[in-house]
Amino acid sequence: MLEFRKDIFADERDDNLKEIGQPTQRQDMLGHVTGTSPYYDDHRFANLLHLKILRSPHAHARIRSIDDAAAARAPGVKRIIRAADVPVNLNTLLSLIQFGKDDEPSLASDFVRYRGEPILGIVATSERAALEAMALVRVSYDQLPAVFDVEEALKPGAPSVNATYPKNTFEYYGKYDHQKLRFGDVEEAFKQADVVMEERYQMSPIEHAPTETNGSIAVPDTNGRFIVYTSTQALFFSLDTSAKINAVPSNQLHFIGGTVGGGFGGKVDTMTEPLSILAARLTGAPVRYRFSRHEEMQFGSPRGAERIYIKDGATKDGRIVARKVRAYFDSGAYTRLSSYAVVKCVAHVPGPYTIPNVCADVFCVFTNRTPATAMRGFGVTALDFAIECQMDKLAVAVGMDPLEFRLLNAYRDGDMKAHRREAKNCALIECAQVAAEKANWPLREEFRRMSSRAGGGPGRTGASADRARAPAPVAAPRVAAAAPQRVTYDRAPTAAPSPVASPPPPRSAPPPPAPTPAGSTHGAPRFSSVFGTRRR
């Protein structure tokens, strides 16, 4: 059930709009529900050829030899694509924005650095013919020691994974093996803290698991151009990457996308387009390169795992005085986008809280694992998990209600953030207040009266001797809407909210005052629009 709280921040909005705020039906809805929206793989071509990729069975090995003679003579095979056929074999995705060095080959020639790394392409008249020919390829390997743990990879003597970054870390600013954040003096603050807590958090890799797997079809067009039908999330990103790898002018490529069966970050890497285009160029025929479900699950880049250590110092009255973060992003064998996520992660430290002393060191680490890539919340999801679990533990340690503890430390307009920019347009406090009210989570009066718009300022951090902060002694009166606003869009407002079965009070909550009567705090009546009843 979705409900708007138009009464909050009403004075900052112009709500006299015609189209904005309307639940207008999607322009493409009819196509979606009638099955006529075209996905890349809905395009049909006579003489379509199929590209399949031979992949490494080893996590780390030297390739001694590749014998594809029998495969080349197999029925239906039109072309074998080797590393030497790729015009610009080495690339890194973010070279488009001048970030990082080329480190990943489209096809491996000398070493393989993860299980599933592409070695050879086989273009044939059917997927089956390509797979049968693949079984005839003989590759001999010298297996090498592999490393799979981010902290093991940083130890002296660990196997070197990535030839471009032999020390197993991405290089920042030509001199550091990690991204730093320094604000205040955490070590001094730990000495003054009543509670110091250090904890370790470990994320797991996960799959994007899109309904439609990654894929593309490259079709020779007139005048030397190629039309590329693709499932990409980023049309020009994929186009420019493909142009670079194929060493063709970008205007020879005409990319068409638009209906995507789930992305979530897993369709930014341009994993199929460069080779489907190369295959089409080498054969003069349309070529499809699509991941099987097995390939998508096993070799499509996953969300990488992060390991995060957080050390916090807090005072007995619930103020966090220092936060120190050390984190490792498991990039897998190549960079792709993990280097970027590390900087985003550092920018996110220490979370949406005002803390006067903050320190972070975050590493992008190479291991012999499938290269990781972007996924929903890239760089932030893991840190949020770690920080918010840590906040809960700290609240217990200082004997506060977990939500009041967050409110006490929440950032407000005017506060100085650890990356040295002023906080503006904050709304964490208000989100916590209305969610608590809705869920009947008891908050004491002073916490219900806090505001993101009052009580903040640079004095709450920085060199000020008084690092501790008063919990908004004078919370500004909540700005009331000029008139209660009725918010409905497509259906009648619902009746009274369903009664909430009283859940157990949070552990270590202070003696609960009378539970907040629903709807009492913010003045304006609320109306709901029910979009459907969820069932268990």
Next chain:
Amino acid sequence: MAKYRGRGVATINYPIGMNLGGDPSQALVHSNPTGKFTVALSSIDLGQGMKSVTRQICAETLGVPVEDVYVDTADSDTGPHCMGSFASRGTHRVGNAVMAAAREARAVMMDAAAEELEVDPGDLETDGKGAIRVKGAPHRSISVRDVAIAAQFRQGKTISGRGIFLVPLSDVDPETGEMSPATCYAHACLIAEVEVDDETGDVAVLKMTSAYEIGRAINPKLVEQQLVGGSWMGMSHALYETPEPYYPNTREGAQDFNEYLMPGPGDICPHDILVLERPAPDGPFGAKGPGEMCANPVLPAVANAIFNAVGVRIDELPITPEKVLRALKARGGAAGHGRAR
């Protein structure tokens, strides 16, 4: 052996757009000769509703009904550059580009209308229903259709506009990490209620209550779809998914959806969502973007709820029954913070 209930909370914020900026998007808007508008983009609608959001922003800015705007996208020959659909940047970055393009097109449209009505363009307003009228004298009006015909065939004007939106790339201080990562942030608080079975280690999410502050909900249905879908994804991330259950030890991993565990329809819980709108100064009509952040608070809220229920902390994802049982065993049983059922 019993089932214990508990509640956990998380509060988060999320930066809008690519970290550090430097991620432009462009848009072109033009009218056909009978007053119907096309927005040309190369941005990708992943299902999140990019086309709908930009269509509504364009219609609002032009002052025409949404039915008179069509968004054509994802063709590199016709759509101008867009960085891509990621980093919660679509509504904010592309929306702003479309707004700029629509403003430019609107200015030509109003000039053309003024010429037809023989008034000053500053005296005109759109009614949002397909007409342009003189302020204070609504009987003196002309349809957008007639304006477009006049502009094309009589006045020789192109009712069109170009837009780009770019947050300039920020430097990063290598020593201190000083930087401008984002121009605005969305916010959320989520409270999860779970039930933990101390015999099987199974965790069921019973209910979620959340509040999301997203600047401006351009389309509330699309906002709801994101927030509900995102909470499912967060729950799945917290309790179910992984291709490598014993990471960092490698395993063969899942081959397909039969082996890759995700919650099904029966595992979805009721979710009360509150939406707050504190407009971002640089957002299109204040909009930020709910796309990515909605999955994030679920993970820690569920973990914290498990602690509240049975007194164990699981700091490694996913929180499988095996991990819960091992933690309970190490602890000597459920701590009983939650009420046994």
